Amino acid sequence: MSRLSRHSYIANRNINRGFSKTYFPNQILFKLQPGPKRHESYTEEEPTDQPLNIANPKSMDKKRTELKVSALRNGTVIDHIPADQSFQVVKMLNLDESSRQIYFGTNLDSAKYGKKGIIKITDKFFESEEISKIALVAPSATLIEIKDYDVTSKRKVHLPDSVEKIVKCFNPKCVTNNQEIDTKFYVTEDHKGNMKLACHFCEKTMGKESIDFF
Amino acid sequence: MINLKNRSLVSITDYNKEEIIRILDIAEEFELNQRQHILNQHVIASLFFEPSTRTRLSFESAVQYLGGSVIGFASADTSSVRKGESLKDTILTVSNYSDLIVMRNPLDGSARYASEVSPVPIINAGDGANQHPTQCLLDLYSIRKTQGTLENIHIAMVGDLKYGRTVHSLVQALSLFGATFHFISPDSLKMPSSVKTWVKKAGLEYHQYTNMKDVMPMADIFYMTRVQGERFPDPLEYEKVKNLYILERSMLKDAKESMKVLHPLPRVNEITQDVDEDPRAYYFQQAKNGVYVRQALLAAILGLR
Ligand SMILES: [Zn+2]
Numbered sequence: 001m002s003r004l005s006r007h008s009y010i011a012n013r014n015i016n017r018g019f020s021k022t023y024f025p026n027q028i029l030f031k032l033q034p035g036p037k038r039h040e041s042y043t044e045e046e047p048t049d050q051p052l053n054i055a056n057p058k059s060m061d062k063k064r065t066e067l068k069v070s071a072l073r074n075g076t077v078i079d080h081i082p083a084d085q086s087f088q089v090v091k092m093l094n095l096d097e098s099s100r101q102i103y104f105g106t107n108l109d110s111a112k113y114g115k116k117g118i119i120k121i122t123d124k125f126f127e128s129e130e131i132s133k134i135a136l137v138a139p140s141a142t143l144i145e146i147k148d149y150d151v152t153s154k155r156k157v158h159l160p161d162s163v164e165k166i167v168k169c170f171n172p173k174c175v176t177n178n179q180e181i182d183t184k185f186y187v188t189e190d191h192k193g194n195m196k197l198a199c200h201f202c203e204k205t206m207g208k209e210s211i212d213f214f
Numbered sequence: 215m216i217n218l219k220n221r222s223l224v225s226i227t228d229y230n231k232e233e234i235i236r237i238l239d240i241a242e243e244f245e246l247n248q249r250q251h252i253l254n255q256h257v258i259a260s261l262f263f264e265p266s267t268r269t270r271l272s273f274e275s276a277v278q279y280l281g282g283s284v285i286g287f288a289s290a291d292t293s294s295v296r297k298g299e300s301l302k303d304t305i306l307t308v309s310n311y312s313d314l315i316v317m318r319n320p321l322d323g324s325a326r327y328a329s330e331v332s333p334v335p336i337i338n339a340g341d342g343a344n345q346h347p348t349q350c351l352l353d354l355y356s357i358r359k360t361q362g363t364l365e366n367i368h369i370a371m372v373g374d375l376k377y378g379r380t381v382h383s384l385v386q387a388l389s390l391f392g393a394t395f396h397f398i399s400p401d402s403l404k405m406p407s408s409v410k411t412w413v414k415k416a417g418l419e420y421h422q423y424t425n426m427k428d429v430m431p432m433a434d435i436f437y438m439t440r441v442q443g444e445r446f447p448d449p450l451e452y453e454k455v456k457n458l459y460i461l462e463r464s465m466l467k468d469a470k471e472s473m474k475v476l477h478p479l480p481r482v483n484e485i486t487q488d489v490d491e492d493p494r495a496y497y498f499q500q501a502k503n504g505v506y507v508r509q510a511l512l513a514a515i516l517g518l519r
Contacts, residue, residue: 173342175323179301191411201323202344203225205408 075100075122077144078134083107085138086117092133092213100124113140132160136167136211139195159187159195167197170210174202219517222329222336226347226383231390238355240510240519241503244279248506251281252518259312260286261304262339263295263319268479269339269348272501273316276508285311302331309334314515317341335515337508343379348511349478350383352504353437357388359503360474360496361434364391370429372398373439373459373484375405380478381439382409389416396429397422400455403445425458430468436461438477438497440484463488476500 081089086106089095095102098121106117125145126134134141135157145153163185169176176183176199185197188205198205216236223229229237244250258277262270265288274284286308290296295304301319305328308315317328318339325338325345340346358364369388371381375397385395385405389412397405397420404422413420423429426436441459446452460483461475474496477485481497489495513519 169323171322173320173322175301175319175321175327175341178321179324179327181327191407199323201326202342203326204322 071149072120072122072146073149074147075120076124076126077146078119078121078138079116079142079144080110080113081106081117081119081138081141082113083115083117086119088137089117089119089134089141092137093130095119095121129166131157132163133166133213135159136163136195136197137208162186162200163197166213168212168214169199169202169204170206170212171199171202171204174199174204176201218514220335221515222332222338223347223511223515224325224329224336224338224341225345226350226387228347234351234354234387234390237351237507237510237514238358240514241355241506243519244506244509244513245503248279248509250279252513253277253280253282253516256282256314256516257312258282258284258512259308259315260284261308261315261317261319262286262288263290263317263324265289266318266340268501269318272504273337273339273508276505276512279505280509280512282512286316301328305332314512337511337515343377345383346379347383348504348508349380350387351511352500352507353380353384353476353478354387355503355507356474356476356496356500357435361472364388366392366394367434368394368396368432369435369437370396370398370426370433371405371437371439372426372461373441374403374445375399375439376403377445378439381437382406384437385409386412389413389418393418395420396433398424398426398429398459400424400441400451400458402447402451403441426461426465430465431470433473434470436469436473436475438475438481438484440482460484460486461489462486463492466492466494469494
């Protein structure tokens with residue numbers, strides 16, 4: 001099967017069912033929107049990771065081609081999302097309500113991270129506030145921006161010093177949950193090095209598991 | 215250069231070591247000479263969104279010993295808050311009528327917020343379970359007064375160390391002065407790890423115990439708190455441990471002569487009445503020291519000291 005037809009095969013299966021999932025062993029791969037007209041790819045820069053797109057025909061062995069989805073012409077790829085946070089990232093960025101073409105995969109094998117998630121969003125470039133959000137739930141994520149099929153930037157997301165307005169305080173007695181007040185948190189670590197958010201107002205500290213976005 | 219003028223006090227960590235010492239020094243002055251009418255041109259607002267008679271009376275007496283006037287309310291029931299006014303609107307309105315606002319509010323973080331919207335300084339008289347810095351300052355004043363120093367004391371903290379905000383603030387403040395901490399509590403009410411991390415970061419020592427006996431001979435201060443039955447998930451466990459955290463006069467036989475027993479009050483049964491007769495009982499004097507400390511804060515923040 002040629003590379004292009006393989007793409008079409010996956011794309012067609014998904015189009016027919018709208019929001020359907022295509023299952024591979026332990027992996028979920030689905031398209032949130034009808035596929036693009038052109039199918040091209042970029043090469044992932046870390047060949048040890050299981051790629052979603054392969055431009056290089058040399059790496060077109062059977063196992064790998066199964067995971068291919070259409071490439072982006074313009075847009076952003078969020079790679080290296082911890083697999084258990086993949087759905088959280090989708091929800092947090094409101095991608096489930098977006099009308100853009102979005103590709104989503106999770107529980108993909110990654111040499112570096114064990115299992116990872118990856119999301120591709122067409123014609124979307126993130127603002128710094130959104131990048132902060134991604135960093136909070138997926139600090140290991142990489143953001144790859146693509147313009148006209150070329151990778152124009154690739155960077156790790158990084159945690160900001162403080163987070164304003166986007167996260168709710170987990171303390172129901174916090175003044176921010178009882179008055180109309182913008183929240184503010186300082187990004188810190190506990191003694192084990194886990195990321196924590198300390199509320200500027202009530203001074204309570206919450207872990208990643210308590211983070212809830214507005 | 216220490217300048218406390220027009221600065222709100224929300225949390226004890228808003229003050230550094232020198233600023234804490236400055237307030238205690240001014241408080242000493244007011245203990246020697248309490249009635250000084252330096253606030254006779256000033257109006258202080260006392261906004262108690264939840265009742266706390268003890269704290270409110272202490273602040274209001276501090277204002278009146280200094281010749282100032284007090285406006286405000288003693289509970290949210292009688293105020294416009296009941297009609298649904300936002301905290302911001304209440305603070306902005308009251309700041310038109312006063313030079314400084316003393317606020318008690320049941321919401322955690324309300325004092326920090328008020329200090330950021332208010333054009334006049336705020337003194338936090340307790341924001342929910344969060345901070346109560348004037349309690350901490352009066353504890354420090356009581357320790358310094360009875361021990362002659364704040365440096366390197368051995369302090370035993372007894373009872374509910376998990377939820378007791380006064381002990382948390384006191385640990386933070388005493389960490390500036392190099393104390394050794396002895397934490398005595400039931401297993402389920404141990405000092406939170408965040409507080410213990412503070413101690414470690416300050417390069418200091420803490421020890422944990424489940425009863426008071428071993429600590430008695432070495433402590434300079436016994437800081438008692440109430441162990442509340444409702445904090446225990448299992449009522450049986452409460453029944454088992456509750457008597458371990460009651461201080462009786464007979465237990466003081468091994469204590470130093472100079473040791474003092476402190477308690478933020480109100481006490482229920484965690485210190486028996488016979489301890490009151492012992493010269494080491496200091497909790498009522500401790501409450502009195504609260505007035506001097508609050509006088510000192512009013513004077514310093516209004517730029518009169
Ligand atoms: Zn909060």
